Amino acid sequence: MASVELDGIGKKFGDVVGVATQSMTIHDGEFMVFLGPSGCGKTTTMRMIAGLLEPSEGRVLVDGEDVTYDAPKDRDIAMVFQNYGLYPHMSVGENIGYPLKVRGLSKADRKAQIQDVAERVELTQLLDRRPSALSGGQRQRVALARAIVRRPKVFLMDEPLSNLDAQLRVSMRAEIKHLQQEMGITTVYVTHDQIEALTLADRIVIMQKGVIQQLGTPEEIYNTPANLFVANFIGSPSMNLINGSLENGIFTAPGGVHVPLKDSSQKNRANVVLGIRPEDMSVCDAVGAMISGVLYNSEMTGDAVFATIDVGEARVCARGDRHLRFQKAQKVGFDLDLDYVHLFDGKSGARL
Amino acid sequence: MRDSALKWGLLAPAILISIAMLFYPIGRSFWYSLHDWNLTISPQLGPFIGLDNYVRLLTDDPQFWHSVWVSCVFSFFSVFTTIVVSMLMALLLQGSRQLEINVRSILVLAFAMSPALVGISWRFLLAPEFGAADAVIGWIFPRWADVPILADTSTAMVALVLVDVWHWAPYFMLTFIGALASLPQETIEAGQIDGAGRFRIFFGIVLPQLKGVLAIAILLKTIFSIKMLEQVITMTSGGPGSETSTVPHKVYETAFKFYDFGYAAAMAYFLAAAMLVLAMIYSRMLFGGQK
């Protein structure tokens, strides 16, 4: 168990910035998720913690100790790889026992610990098989078992669930969370899947183009996105974003959008983006609604109906009751829950 | 870097081997080529004569130019025939039934035969009067029944080329079978659905997709053909006269029959330079358009 501190760490590949200089602290026992689209620098950052990649600048500290230039083997950090990285020429048991073997444990000691971990991840029946004879979910378990068998200081997981089918992903997600809480091991988890991030994380780091966009709890990230990128990236369907202007506490946009803000102290601005999540709107009569327009499409998802309307240049989607039905080209109005209206600067994208 | 010791340590044995056994002799040969050195005259390196060996080679050695011509003829026909024959064989034997697998195993044997053994075996088989192949040829083509194949100016080169094809075709056949197997099956099926016949499919769909493999095969075979030496030594000894004395054979004789090391080194360098130029033209032609 340990804390991990990144102190002004950055990575350049030639002239290309992989990760811009950044600092953060991952607390002891915390589940930290790095979230972002591919190529955002999340994996690069993780590999620098692992020691598989040398940072161009800055330091990596584990428990206050500088490990920046230590080999991976000297850091006592375990890692689960996206493609599992199992050893195809070893049995499941040998795979799990490899970290112990490298550390010079006797065969008997290894066997006991392998057995113990195998029970924990329900692999006892499969210890003699080769990885090639296992299903994707089972392989994932072997990779997990191999990582936890030596009780490392820090646990790194690089998109561990991305190769599994949807159903298995949900159950493995729960399993990982359960294991992590039970063992209390500091964990860094890389993913591009926002649901995984929101469900697993104690805190989330959202990155884009090598720069941290926001660091916070899942609630903070979801309810108070720090900028347009985070607002757009988190949530499904994603947040509606409408370009307009702000005058005397009222937001207006082309197409007759007219939203009186709760917080009337906001300064007048010409270039503002209003953000509102589909579930924070209600479908109402077109006449007198804050937003109204012609129906573009409606989708029944089972528990709800999502209605999309064209408003000026924008396309706005709202979540409505599952019994709602619409006609083609019908005029529809949306009312906004003013508690959850987000405002962003149109130029910088920063939250206002 | 942490792994620096490992990074260079792993490379060290291979570097030592290539410096001692490749780069040293290649450099040293060039140095020899600038000297007038005959081992029968002096065991020590002879006097430095600059580029005289090269001048003599280029301006005053018709025998050498004859061997260049022999090499060109041999290389052209052996490359062309080998590629065509091995492609036909690949098409015939690309299946994976027991029959094809067994036949391929037999063919591989020819490729895995020592080139010296290939040469000497065919010398035996083509020997007049008791050569088995000679008898068969005489029976099929009575016109050649009385011709001593390896001793006749008109047939020795043909024999040398065909034996070379015999030796190399199985290797390139395996290459082509591998390439054929990795072709996306859909392209052929699409062709069949579009109503193309066998030959249409081969020339219109299969062959264009094999362009890369074909290019490499032609380049490799050209180099092998130019370098080919063992079969000349064991089969014809360059004869009759010097009708099958290729450039490598000429260099070999100059160096190890007449011990004229300086001049032989110059010839070898000329050959290497020609191969380099050829390889460059080839790769420009074959790969240039694909960038």
Added chain:
Amino acid sequence: MTSLSSGVAPMPTKAQIRRQRNRKTMSVLRIVGILLITALWLLPVLWICATAFKSPGDVISLDIFFTPTLDNFAKAVGPNYQLGGRIWNSIIVTVGTLLVAIPSSTAAAYAFSRFRYPGGIVWPIGLLATQFVPAVMIIIPLFILFRSIGLLDTPIALIAVNLSVVVPYAIWMIKGFMDALPMDMEEAAMMDGASRFRALIDVVIPVAMPGIITATIFCFVVTWNEFFYALILTSNDSVTLPVSLMSARTDKGDEWEIMAVIGLTIMVPMMLISRVVQRHFLKGLTAGAVK
């Protein structure tokens, strides 16, 4: 083909008949082609093998039937031909070459595959390019070198020269295989607490074993069959099997039955591994293509 409505088999159309006939012709042509190929490649080898068991009188008659004899083998192991000693020399040279070549090539292949060196890809390409250099160019300085340090006619000289042929190819073959291996596995090993070197030994080499075996077989075939360097560098004590073929050409004429015995001895290991050669060759090739 059943038609529920009529219950009568429909008459085949003209096009169908033609297609069927075409298919029949094609398959007959196929079989004829395969038989022809098999005969062309198998019969010469069989003839040589048979010659090894013929008395000198049978050798020069073209009869297919003869009384087999083992006299030739007795004669070959005798003092004139020393077949036993030649076999031993060939084994020493081959095993010695493989023992040095495979570990050093594997190490270098890993290094080239995983580390970046100043100059980058130039080094492995340059190494391979040396193989385009004519063999005669390399052997002249090495002949002088080995002569001056007294290594002529020793297995050490042959092993050293063979390394220069085999190592560049082996590095490329194994490197190609290692390039295709995902980095995951060795990174996992490093995270599991192994040093980079330990990860190489424990994980990379076992997983790359098919590639290493392919390279080993290739090197074995080349070294076992190598003729030209051995012809130059050996004269008596260290003569290998392919060179000893030349000793069947005596002043009293060619002793073909002895040549056949030696040839058979050279071929035996190739016959044993020809299927393995085919499998590994194809596997290595398709692995490269699929990637």
